[in-house]
Amino acid sequence: MSELKQQIKQAMVEELMLPQTADEISDEAPIFSPQGLALDSVDALQLVVAIEKRFGLKIANAEAARTAMQNVNSIAAAIEANRS
Amino acid sequence: MPHPPARNQVVPHRVAITGAGIITSMGIGWAENAAGFRAGRMALRDITVFDSSKQRVHRGGEVVFDKPLPPNHLTARQLTRLDRASKLLVYAGHEALQQSGWKADELASGNIPICLGTSAGAMAVGETYYQSKITTPGRTKGLAEKVMLYQPHTQAQFLMDALGVQGPLTIITNACASGANAIGHAFRLIKTGRATRAIAGGYDALAEMVFAGFDSLQALSTTTPRPFDANRDGLALGEGAGVLMLERYEDAVARGAxxxxxxxxxxASTDLHHLTQPHPQGDAALLSMNRACEEAQVSPTEIQYINSHGTGTPLNDVAEGMAIQRWARAHVSQLMVSSTKANIGHLLGGAGAVETVICLLAMRDGFVPPTPTIETLDSICTFDLVRESREAKLDCVLTNSFGFGGANATLILKASRHRGIEASSSEIAADSFHPSSLRLPPFITGWGAVSPAGWSAGALIEAVQGKSPLPCKTEQREDAPARRIRPVPQLTDIPAWMKQPRFRRTTAVARHAVHAAVEALGVERLALVQSGALRVGVIFCSMNGCVQFSRRFFAEVRENPMFASPILFPETVYNAPSSHLAALLGSSEINYTLVGDSAQFIRGMELAAQWLEDGLVDGCLVVAAEELDWVSDEALMLFGKTTVAAEGAAAVFIERDLGGGNLRKVRLERVTQAWTYGNGMPREKAALLIKDELKSDEMKGALLCDGLGSGSRADRAEVQAWRDWEGPRVSVREVVGEGFSATSGWQTVVACEALQTGPCDTAIINAVGLSEQAVGAVLKV
Incomplete structure (x- = not known):
């Protein structure tokens, strides 16, 4: 699981052009909150594409996206659930 | 407090539309479009111009060319090269010219401004160039042609050649507002007496990359586009063109038009909320509508119908609806509103112009075009959203165009009952285009540069004074020819502005632009602008735009459009850097992106001077920027084997003389007439005409900042024109390389610095562009 989380963080840094490194992103940091990564809706679309492309998880609708994309933990859980 | 408007001695002229051409998926020409829009006919069909099978959406407003190309002056060779976007322009342009009754022998005077708006130009041609470079990297045969055809000014030149028109060309690429901006720009040229007539319009053709971009942002409707429906799910893309012939009202009456x-x-206004999303309360949209009303001296109660921007995306329609409510107030329920994007799709750079022509159809034929697809009206519609065909006598209408990057534009049209019965003369007034006579020569009070020499004007000036060409880097991609380039050096200290969230996703071209602009403004004035104390306009110029992201995005589209990056696409739009500039300044003022070759920076300064003269702004940033990428570097090599591609930016801040004694300032004395190539105007002749326009006392003792050093055909024209020059000269290109639009900016920065340090008190900037036009400027201290 920790390896998956690291891969997710690395994907976020690369795909979203984040200024920080993967190690600087915590598992719990809220993705869209100004107190977290402060991502916006275009980032959200990019993240959906990246998660499908890199991890095979197709996020079908806005509700599923809201559930899965809260933080790195929730993304990892959604990917794991999709694999099992 | 904003400064008072510049005193303008010119009595404003009324501006008449005497010709209008239209081509959309609804049909070719007035009759088919009028009948279709009156009936509320839907004209969306399956896309055939590219393979959309891997995308989520497969329908759009594709034009059916079921009529032969109208009579034109294009050569057989040009006709074989005519791309889809140019064809759209030729159809619409021909119809507009026929209606206007302008005589053929009057069109080649060189004095008729051509103002066009586009968002993607001939993107489809660019796609074939890119594909060819990917599959056969070493191939060069036939590619120069593709590179030329891809440039938006080539389509404009096709239009000019087809109609037999010659004049200064301005291409505004303000995303979806481009067409409205182009008409607004032409309107102001005539109104203020700078031109007696003008051709204006907008166009865009369907292209795979743009289609995939909107799809990646999930902006395309997967059902039916339903603007202002509570359950709307996006827009359809379309294609088409609208072209207008504008002239002074008194001239039109006199000749019985x-x-x-x-x-x-x-x-015009700029929405600073987000690159791709409008302010939810419609603040900038409201500003745009209010400004148009103020100029028209009409109140919302006098407007009967609004052809809305109405894309059908969830965010646009609610923001526009809010703006309309706030603008119309108690009158809102009386106001008829519709969106014709439901019928033909969103025509992007063509939308503003085509929708203006749709308003003309409605006014002339007495109907309101309905939005036929609404099932459940959104609660935002406190106005009279017209859903079924309706007869109405329209006297005053408004059309909105709001684009990516927050580019907003509004036009107001008034019906004319003049039908030529008052004709007193069959002669049209002599054209008098006065670009060279700046009425109130403004001052350049700050300048900045990013170049291969470094991240400051000082680094550029030091390199140019050294006179030795900067070292080149050699790069080679697969089997392609090795190319010599001059990149901007790595930035060691990251400036504070670059750490703002808005700049995280920007491309190099935007960063170059902003860095040069910040230097040109200086810390104190930047703070002043950010505080709102100065109304500052932005004019951004570029030739290649955000080529790095464009190339990456299209590679992703070709691989699998479902995985194409939504994060890249918005930054590929030509006006993304100017949007970032406006955001940095906090300026909602007028903001144009001009696309073209190195003449654009000079044309941009001319436009800034006009905005100042007209009291639109207190100051104006003019910025040109470029970035390197193999796709454009290899394209450049097709035009000159020794040419070295360079990247960077130049910026100047232009303002009126406010009496500050100790400011660094250089007067923009004048800008010469711009000569667009083609139609009997070869580059050599244009270069000579610029020199001939300069007066001998201007040239005496002047420093010539020439454009030599590209190793291209533009060099030959300039050498020939200035072969007898014996005064001092400086050749920025020889040191720095070919920086496209940034080059004449660098020339200006070097000239400003040279005038500050002496001994010359005059500098001449010669901008003989590679492929579009030539223009010159005179600076003085």
Missing amino acids: DILAEVVGYG
């Missing part, structure tokens, strides 16, 4: 309508107001 049929006046279709008058343009009476134009408003």
Whole structure:
């Protein structure tokens, strides 16, 4: 699981052009909150594409996206659930 | 407090539309479009111009060319090269010219401004060039042609050649507002007496990359586009063109022309909320509408119908609806509103112009075009959203265009009952285009540069003074020819502005632009602008735009459009850097992106001077920027084997003389007439005409900042024109390389610095562009 989380963080840094490194992103940091990564809706679309492309998880609708994309933990859980 | 408007001695002219051409998926020409829009006919069909099978959406407003190309002056060779976007322009342009009754022998005077708006130009041609470079990297045969055809000014030149028109060309690429901006720009040229007539319009053709971009942002409707429906799910893309012939009202009356309508107001503003999302309360949209009303001297109660931007995306329609409510107030329930994007799709750079022509159709034929697809009206519609065909006598209408990057534009049209019965003369007034006579020569009070020499004007000037060409880097991609380039050096200290969230996703071209602009403004003035104490306009110029992201995005589209990056696409739009500039300044003022070759920076300064003269702004940033990428570097090599591609930016801040004694300042004395190549105007002749326009006392003792050093055909024209020059000269290109639009900016920065340090008190900037036009400027201290 920790390896998956690291891969997710690395994907976020690369795909979203984040200024920080993967190690600087915590598992719990809220993705869209100004107190977290402060991502916006275009980032959200990019993240959906990246998660499908890199991890095979197709996020079908806005509700599923809201559930899965809260933080790195929730993304990892959604990917794991999709694999099992 | 904003400064008072510049005193303008010119009595404003009324501006008549005497010709209008239209081509959309609804049909070719007035009759088919009028009948279709009156009936509320839907004209969306399956896309055939590219393979959309891997995308989510497969329908759009594709034009059916079921009529032969109208009579034109294009050569057989040009006709074989005519791309889809150019064809759209030729159809619409021909119809507009026929209606206007302008005589063929009057069109080649060189004095008729051509103002066009586009968002993607001939993107489809660019796609074939890119594909060819990917599959056969070493191939060069036939590619120069593709590179030329891809440039938006080539389509404009096709239009000019087809109609037999010659004049200064301005291409505004303000995303989806481009067409409205182009008409507004032409309107102001005539209104203020800078031109007696003008051709204006907008166009865009369907292209795979743009289609995939909107799809990646999930902006395309997967059902039916339903603007202002509570359950709307996006827009359809379309294609088409609208072209207008504009002239002074008194001239139109005197020659007995049929006046279709008058343009009476134009408003432009910049939405700073987000690159791709409008302010939820419609603040900037409201500003744009208010400005147009103020100029037209009409109140919302006088407007009967709004052809809305109405894309059908969830965010746009609610923001526009809010703006309309706030603008119309108690009158809102009386106001008829519709969106014709439901019928033909969103025509992007063509939308503003085509929707203006749709307004003309409605005014002339007495109907309101309905939005036929609404099932459940959104609660935002406190106005009279017209859903079924309706007869109405329209006297005053408004059309909105709001684009990516927050580019907003509004036009107001008034019907004319003039049908040529008052004709007193069959002669049209002599054209008098006065670009060179700046009425109130403004001052350049700050300058900045990013170049291969470094991240400051000082680094550029030091390199140019050294006179030795900067070292080149050699790169080679697969089997392609090795190319020599001069990149901007790595930035060691990251400036504070670059750490703002907005700049995280920006491309190099935007960063170059902003860095040069910050230097040109200086810390104190930047703070002043950010505080709102100065109204500052932005003019951004570029030739290649955000080529790095464009190339990456298209590679992703070709691989699998479902995985194409939504994060890249918005930054590929030509006006993304100017949007970032406006955001940094906090300026909602007028903001144009001009696309073209190195003449654009000079044309941009001319436009800034006009905005100042007209009191639109207190100051104006003019910025040109470029970035390197193999796709454009290899394209450049097709035009000159020794040419070295360079990247960077130049910026100047232009303002009126406010009496500050110790400011660094250089007067922009004048800008010469711009000569667009083609139609009997070869580059050599254009270069000579610029030199001939300069007066001998201007040239005496002047420093010539020439454009030599590209190793291209532009060099030959300039060498020939200035072969007898014996005064001092400086050749920035020889040191720095070919920086496209940034080059004449660098020339200006070097000239400003040289005038500050002496001994010359005059500098001449010669900008003989590679492929579009030539223009010159005179600076003085």
